[in-house]
Amino acid sequence: MPNAYISGTGYFVPDDVVTNDELAKRFNIDTNDEWIRKRTGIEERRFAPDGMGTAFMGARAAEQAIEAAGLTTKDIDMIVLGTLSPECTFPGTGVFVQRELGFADVNNFVPCLDIRNQCSGFLYGLGTAASMVRGGGYKNVLLIGAECHSHALDLSTRGRTVASLFGDGAGAVIVSATDEDRGVRRWTLGADGRFAETLWQRVWDIQRFPFIPQNEEGQGLVEPELMWAQMDGRQVFRHAVEKMITSLMTVCWQEKIEIKDVDLFLFHQANLRINEYIQKQLNIPDDKVFNNIMRYGNTTAGTIPILMAEAEREGILKPGMKVGMAAFGSGFTWGAALMDW
Numbered sequence: 274m275p276n277a278y279i280s281g282t283g284y285f286v287p288d289d290v291v292t293n294d295e296l297a298k299r300f301n302i303d304t305n306d307e308w309i310r311k312r313t314g315i316e317e318r319r320f321a322p323d324g325m326g327t328a329f330m331g332a333r334a335a336e337q338a339i340e341a342a343g344l345t346t347k348d349i350d351m352i353v354l355g356t357l358s359p360e361c362t363f364p365g366t367g368v369f370v371q372r373e374l375g376f377a378d379v380n381n382f383v384p385c386l387d388i389r390n391q392c393s394g395f396l397y398g399l400g401t402a403a404s405m406v407r408g409g410g411y412k413n414v415l416l417i418g419a420e421c422h423s424h425a426l427d428l429s430t431r432g433r434t435v436a437s438l439f440g441d442g443a444g445a446v447i448v449s450a451t452d453e454d455r456g457v458r459r460w461t462l463g464a465d466g467r468f469a470e471t472l473w474q475r476v477w478d479i480q481r482f483p484f485i486p487q488n489e490e491g492q493g494l495v496e497p498e499l500m501w502a503q504m505d506g507r508q509v510f511r512h513a514v515e516k517m518i519t520s521l522m523t524v525c526w527q528e529k530i531e532i533k534d535v536d537l538f539l540f541h542q543a544n545l546r547i548n549e550y551i552q553k554q555l556n557i558p559d560d561k562v563f564n565n566i567m568r569y570g571n572t573t574a575g576t577i578p579i580l581m582a583e584a585e586r587e588g589i590l591k592p593g594m595k596v597g598m599a600a601f602g603s604g605f606t607w608g609a610a611l612m613d614w
């Protein structure tokens with residue numbers, strides 16, 4: 274059975290930097306740098322311009338990852354894409370990326386799979402891609418986490434709790450087969466649907482007939498509570514620390530190693546305070562944790578692959594390192610993974 278390792282990484286963030294003060298000024302939101310920074314660690318985030326969506330950002334990250342792996346689109350056997358901000362309801366965003374990158378070719382109809390697991394979407398995707406590669410059916414799986422949050426945020430004082438957390442961006446990796454003794458060692462995934470409404474964005478209600486009420490002209494009418502994401506932040510925070518800690522401990526126990534044996538931790542970037550709490554509980558020194566939430570906010574499925582690509586380019590993530598990852602988000606869904614880089 275081959276091992277599955279990451280042969281290339283890439284990321285893309287839009288140019289528009291929106292600082293906390295800028296968020297207040299530009300959108301007339303009653304918030305400030307001190308409130309956001311103190312509670313979340315976020316200093317700024319990126320917003321995509323009108324006309325740029327999730328597939329475009331995912332495709333740019335993917336191009337980098339393919340090149341970094343020394344491959345071309347012809348070598349990619351499968352696209353797996355995680356997002357909570359898809360291009361549309363259907364089809365999935367993977368096919369838009371495939372088309373954007375010129376994969377759609379009569380000789381090469383690369384299959385596309387969308388993963389809808391929000392902030393843990395990348396780790397769900399990693400488990401899926403690694404299983405495919407280890408199963409022997411696929412040699413190179415392109416795994417993308419991409420989000421265009423800003424176009425679907427309630428950028429007003431009413432929506433400030435959620436709007437101050439999220440940013441746009443995409444990360445991509447190539448999960449490749451190897452006979453070398455390295456790569457993804459272990460992963461664990463979990464979900465608790467009892468909390469499905471604790472962090473959610475409905476947009477419509479499919480139980481209603483019709484799913485979106487219409488006016489006389491046939492235009493859809495969506496109430497603000499349906500249109501924008503709703504969150505109980507304190508519940509999310511509490512469950513995030515618990516599930517990220519226990520799932521990290523689970524993968525370490527399964528691998529018969531201790532937390533101290535891990536060289537670098539790449540945690541989901543939802544809130545710096547969540548990561549600091551985990552770090553403290555697990556006694557992890559500062560130089561073993563890499564965070565970038567200060568610069569990008571929460572890019573949901575994009576956080577871990579963006580971190581990975583940046584850490585690799587900055588020389589923080591080096592060959593031979595044992596890497597621990599953990600994420601938690603809407604669903605609730607969560608996961609952790611261990612990998613030898």
Ligand SMILES: CC(C)(COP(=O)(O)OP(=O)(O)OC[C@H]1O[C@@H](n2cnc3c(N)ncnc32)[C@H](O)[C@@H]1OP(=O)(O)O)[C@@H](O)C(=O)NCCC(=O)NCCS
Nearest residue numbers: 304305308312392433434437506507509510543544601602
């Ligand atoms: C969102 C979060 C920072 C809010 O912090 P909190 O201490 O729980 O704050 P609360 O929601 O109780 O709000 C406290 C007050 O600040 C206000 N507030 C909320 N957002 C604000 C903002 N951006 N700027 C200024 N004030 C704000 C609230 O309106 C509230 O005011 P009130 O007391 O007058 O009603 C925190 O709960 C959190 O980070 N949770 C995890 C969320 C997360 O990670 N989500 C993504 C998961 S993948």
